[in-house]
Amino acid sequence: xxxxxxLALRVVLAFGLAGSLFVQAVMVPLLAVDLDEAPAAVRxxxxxxxxxxxxxxxxxxxxxxxxxxxxxxGTVFSHAAFRYVDVVLGAVAAASVLTxxxxxxLAPGEAxxxxxxxxxxxxxxxxxxxxxxxxxxxxLLAQAVAxxxxxxxxxxxxxxxx
Numbered sequence: 733x734x735x736x737x738x739l740a741l742r743v744v745l746a747f748g749l750a751g752s753l754f755v756q757a758v759m760v761p762l763l764a765v766d767l768d769e770a771p772a773a774v775r776x777x778x779x780x781x782x783x784x785x786x787x788x789x790x791x792x793x794x795x796x797x798x799x800x801x802x803x804x805x806g807t808v809f810s811h812a813a814f815r816y817v818d819v820v821l822g823a824v825a826a827a828s829v830l831t832x833x834x835x836x837x838l839a840p841g842e843a844x845x846x847x848x849x850x851x852x853x854x855x856x857x858x859x860x861x862x863x864x865x866x867x868x869x870x871x872l873l874a875q876a877v878a879x880x881x882x883x884x885x886x887x888x889x890x891x892x893x894x
Contacts, residue, residue, distance in 0.1 A: 733803050735804075738800050738803065738804055741796075741800060742797065742800060745793045745796060745797050745800075748789070748793050749790060749793055749794075752786050752789055752790050752793075755786050756783065756786055760779060760782055760783055760786075763778075763779060763782060764779050767779065770843070774837060774838070774841075774843070777833070777837045778834065778837055778838075781830050781833055781834045781837065784826070784830055785827055785830050785831075788823040788824070788826050788827040788830065789823075789827070791819060791820075791823040792820050792823045792824065795816040795817075795819045795820045795823070796816075796820070798816050799813060799816050799817070802816075809873070809876050809877050809880045810877065810880075811877065813873060813877075814870070814873070814874075817866070817869070817870045817873060818870070820866055821863060821866045821867060821870060824859065824862050824863040824866055825860070825863045827859050828856050828859040828860040828862075828863055829856075831852060831853075831855050831856035831859050832852075832853065832856040834852055834856075835849050835852035835853045835856060838852065
């Protein structure tokens with residue numbers, strides 16, 4: 733991965749983190765004011781789901797930043813990378829559960845149209861699909877680490893022979 737691509741992704745991640753902090757500090761309190769007339773059984777869960785959803789995005793962005801650092805250093809094909817990939821996998825899975833929880837919270841009553849609840853459920857399925865994609869990429873990373881370890885071992889044996 734080139735230096736320009738790493739720099740560009742870091743800029744995107746920095747803007748994403750700044751935007752998520754803005755959402756936490758400004759937008760969520762405004763959402764709480766807008767939901768002031770909603771019943772507490774809806775208002776509190778929606779605000780908590782939104783806050784936790786933003787946190788899952790922040791955790792994912794920080795882990796991707798750390799993986800980019802490993803890419804830049806050339807150490808991404810190591811067992812240390814699994815820690816960050818596993819955290820990303822957990823955060824995306826948690827985001828999927830939160831999305832389904834939002835749909836369940838909005839479903840009772842007639843405040844939200846059934847189509848909106850269906851769209852939120854579809855979004856939850858899509859986020860679960862991203863979690864499965866991260867799981868597949870983790871498996872590919874495991875195979876790459878195994879091949880890298882094997883190559884280093886074979887290189888060491890070859891060096892002994894020579």
